[in-house]
Amino acid sequence: MDSPAARRLAGWRGLLSDLQHVLKMVDRIEPLLGEPDNEKDNAILRAFTVSANIAYARCFVDGTRSRLAPGVVFADFVGDEPLKWHQNFIDTRHKHTAHSENVFEESVAGCIVTKDGELIGATSAHLFRTGDSKEGNAMLRRLAEHSHAYVMKKVTELNGVLLAEASAMSAAERLALPRLNFSVELRGRPDVAALAERRSQDRKAGKKKV
Secondary structure, three states: OHHHHHHHHHHHHHHHHHHHHHHHHHHHHHHHHHHOOHOOOOHHHHHHHHHHHHHHHOOOOOOOOOOOOOHOOOOOOOOOEEEEEEEHHHHHHHHOOOOOOOEEEEEEEEEEEOOOOOEEEOOOOOOOOOOHHHHHHHHHHHHHHHHHHHHHHHHHHHHHHHHHHHHOHHHHHHHHHOOOOOOOOOOOOOOHHHHHHHHHOOOOHHHOOO
């Protein structure tokens, strides 16, 4: 279906999927944060943390689908601490996980010398914040759960609207509706820029609205 309600439902369903992913990631992050540093798999911790952070931020930043307004979603929270944490997660996405711009990452280089100043060689090192604190992970869970409940309510409401629209159609009209189909190219090595431009043109022409 291509009604306004159908397009809105599709957009909200994308948000729901991202938030479900965030909740799965924080579940996997939690036990890793309790491990001793010398036993922690930092590659896995970094992968889960970056994945959770980007999926969470996708729900609130500009894009082609619906997005959440934190002032509305978190309006019933008491105090400003949750909103401060929310902004910290968004800033982390913008300045750390998606772009290298802040103090959570640093590279240094220098030379190695003996105590007498004799040159031994050159060296370099890289520091990257792979995960958040237990408190941060718990707060991300709280914000994601709250956002998920908000989005689920919208999805349920729009499901009802869409069902009412379909119920008002005749059987022939329902049978004439196009089959549900995904247009995303998942095979091979898709040309991301070209696909994005094509979808943008489709939206402008009213052929594909998400």
